[in-house]
Amino acid sequence: MRDEERKHSKEPVIEARQLTMAYGQRLVQRDLSFKVHKGEVKVIMGGSGCGKSTLLQHLIGMMAPVSGEIFFFGKPIPSDEVSLKNLRKRFGILYQSGALWSSLTLAENVALPLEEYTEFKKGEIAELVDFKLSLVGLSGLGHRYPSELSGGMKKRAGLARAMALDPEVLFFDEPSAGLDPLSSRRLDDLILSLREALQATIVVVTHELDSIFAIADSALFLDTGKKTATAEGDPRKLRDDANAPLAVRKFLRREADS
């Protein structure tokens, strides 16, 4: 999708309004309001412990906010389990751990959601699995077990599984955690090519600067001390904008500092 179209697609895919999140009495972040548009890569960034993963849990309906609301395609996240499950079928989620089943081959891992959520026959599922594996550069490796793969390959296999049901929205929690710089860059490239190929909307939680600058159309900065979002926009502009909050400029300049 061209940038123009992306900006002008009217209804946001995701909208958070005045979101406040807590664990019991412990406030994590308050008053978060932001939108994610179709085909956009939105990065949620901020220091360790600021609440990035917690926000992701809210966006996928695994946690309920203390106050405020989250909308998907203009409708509030449902609270009943059945509607929630139906909504989640439209999401692809790649958790930090990647979590492939170690006793299953790659092909079996990718086939799981198709077996659980669709009526496809065995042969059709096998074809879809081959296709998803080819999308992430793992053609012909479906017979391998996770232990026979490098860290980067495991992440890509997790991505193939997250995409099994052709999700409209992909969520990633620290996708490049634990990867060497080259694998990490390949994963970033892959995320961008999937966005182009599938026109998916992508939300990525990360604190890794290289990834932030490589993939974000827009980044939301969660400030640890202030416990709210203090900046949102193109991360390069935020880094170089003298009017941007000091904390976000420092965050985006970490490497230059050290």
Ligand SMILES: Nc1ncnc2c1ncn2[C@@H]1O[C@H](COP(=O)(O)OP(=O)(O)O)[C@@H](O)[C@H]1O
């Ligand atoms: N299950 C939990 N119960 C209580 N506090 C939690 C729980 N999970 C995370 N926290 C706390 O909430 C804050 C935000 O955590 P998290 O969202 O994991 O941060 P991030 O992903 O940005 O590193 C941290 O202070 C963390 O210690």
Ligand SMILES: [Mg+2]
């Ligand atoms: Mg986290």
